[in-house]
Amino acid sequence: MRSWILLFSLLAVLFAETARAEALAPPASTGHCLSADVHALGSLDHGQVLYRIVFLNRCESPRSFFWCAEHSATQVPATVACRSQRGFGSELRHAIFHRKEFQWSLPPGVRIRFQDCSDLEIPTADFRCAPLATSTTRR
DSSP states (O other): OHHHHHHHHHHHHHHHHHTOOEEEOOSSOSSOOEEEEEEEEEEOGGGOEEEEEEEEEOSSSOEEEEEEEEOSSSOOOTTTBTTOTTOOOGGGEEEESSEEEEEEEEOTTOEEEEEEEETTEEEOTTSOEEEOOOOOOOO
16 A cells, blocks of 8 residues: 555656746846746646646736646647747737736746736747737728
8 A cells, every 4th residue: 555655656746847937038038027837737638737827917907918838749630839839929929907818738847938018018939029000091
């Protein structure tokens, strides 16, 4: 009986180590308001892990942000990949007031990268902020 408890404990620790993910803010973070927490919820089929990714806005104004996933040894789903064949799509941009949560099946050890911008800017795929395009009125 003790050996089963020991084996179960060892497997739980091993899962926690291999499923670990990290969230990376941009290196030049001047006035960035977002923080991200990434937690593994459990193992899935095909070697994937279900992750909960929670973004928190610590500022008192709305923000817009872009996030993506990357892994040095394996592919991540194209819809959330940092370097996707499809390029950068607007579906990866989000608005946040206080908190926004995502759940994704990703490979163990994935890295979540993100860029947040003021509500007057939009995040770009190269992790910068660009001014919103001004719309012109037709007559």
